[in-house]
Amino acid sequence: MKILITGANGFVGRNLSETLKAIKEGKDKTRDIIVDDIFLFDINNTLDNLDQYTKHCDYVINLAGINRPQNTSEFYEGNKGFIETLCSFLVKNKNKCPIIASSSIQVGKDNDYAKSKKAGEDYLKEFSKQNGNQVYIYRFANLFGKWCKPNYNSVTATWCYNIANGMDIQINDPNVVLPLCYIDDVANEIIKCLKGTPNYNGEYYEVSPIHEVSLGELAETLKKIRESRNDLSIVNQSDEFTKKLYATYLSYLPEPEFSYPLKxxxxxxxxxxxxxxxxxxxxxxxxxxxxxxxxxxxxxxxxxxxxxxxxxxxxxxxxxxxxxxxxxxxxxxxxxxxxxxxxxxxxxxxxxxxxxxxxxxxxxxxxxxxxxxxxxxxx
Known part of the structure; x- marks a missing residue:
């Protein structure tokens, strides 16, 4: 299987590409899937690269997108315009491979990001009808895990980074509930899709489980994790979310503070x-x-x-x-x-x-x- 990943240097792209790379190199023998080649496309690549990759790929995983532009038009250029470009190369190269595409649970809200993601979804659905490519559209919840950029668009990444580095966090309303998905669960679901067993909820494809966590609970757990070095405790990780959050927090530790002394x-x-x-x-x-x-x-x-x-x-x-x-x-x-x-x-x-x-x-x-x-x- 030859897989093209667009947005390969982003949070999801980096985690997914490393997971697939381990499978390709035989380091992960637990997956019932064969990966022959991985084509990585990101902002540093050229359209000539995209042309070549779409000639040979058996699957496209489109993770490219814009969520923090300088002006509103960039939402539509990045979240719909790039999809149009990608699909034009598939048509040119007569490639009817399946497309796995990332969208957002923001779809349906009255903001330009949500509208641009919906426009991308609609284009892919019509493209599927016209060109015959099977399309799997995933509306991701709020994602968290290692390598997510802090102080950007993830509250979990920002709080992990700030708390690990001794900085304050801001909570406007501790009762606000976030639907959160862990990055390894995202990678696992995409691999399931590659194997032909995606998780479909009747409207769109989604990653499970989704952890419903209030901002207050998130902050409290992260502060307990920070204090565990001082009181030698280990946060109770019997629930999956805390286990994933603990792993995420550790990835934001400053390198000089990987170690800590004992009495x-x-x-x-x-x-x-x-x-x-x-x-x-x-x-x-x-x-x-x-x-x-x-x-x-x-x-x-x-x-x-x-x-x-x-x-x-x-x-x-x-x-x-x-x-x-x-x-x-x-x-x-x-x-x-x-x-x-x-x-x-x-x-x-x-x-x-x-x-x-x-x-x-x-x-x-x-x-x-x-x-x-x-x-x-x-x-």
Missing amino acids: MNIDSRGSFTEFIRTHEHGQVSVNISKPGITKGNHWHHTKNEKFLVVSGKGIIRFRKIGESHVIEYKVSGEKLEVIDIPTGYTHNIENIGDTDMVTIMWANEMFNPEKPDTYFEEV
Whole structure:
């Protein structure tokens, strides 16, 4: 399959072209589709390029358009005029390949952008009747995801960028609800269309799911994501929208701030450092023990833990409260295995190697100094 993408350097075009490129190069083997060539056309190309591409393509994906012109006429030139040019080359080259075209849910509103997109839709529908090309018109909702230009026409991109860079955001009405679509869902839907299984709602083609989110909810979630670096929390990503928004936010981090420090609690025995704290899934910490050091010698009523030694050598010992039998597990970074720490067993971990022993520790709850559920007793 040879695919022509117009508007290839835009937000959707860039994400889609990289997705198709991975398929073409065999890096993504999960898609049941063969991509032989990808022709990328954008403002830097010439009409001669467009002429050549339309001679050979099996599909056209038209993502070219204008949404922030200097004057009103550019709306119609970019959103309808270019479609006319594109279709004229298809006619010239006798190419009746299918056309996948981007439009907008703005269609139907009383503004020039919406009117120009509707004019483009109408031209494509008539062209389909006259020339025989199958046309799939997608009315995109408000899109978000990596590589979307901030401070342009996406509130999600702008807020992600501003909040990640410590800048203020403006909310005129927090109750306004936005229909949002994630860029990977757009790419997935277009691939479905290429395979012949598009999502049609009876009037036009659309990407699903559409996430209905108020401006207030969007701002609150983004601020929680920002604060997660400070309180070591992870925003609950059990819902798909938050998961997608979290991924989007990270793509706007300033490059010098990809990393952030953790507070290391250091003493002569080594160190203990909290890494992640969540209400839903507990706490993850990193424990470093010096050679010959034993840590622990305590037990819990309800709190439970998992230990994973990733470097060094050690022994984890258990003794059931009220009994004398001691259980031992030898652990090392050479053979990764998780040791569950059952409730009602006092336990410790000893470094028996010559180097520092590094242990990843998970507890099913965040540490609460007012309810530590931790009782000293030698194993």
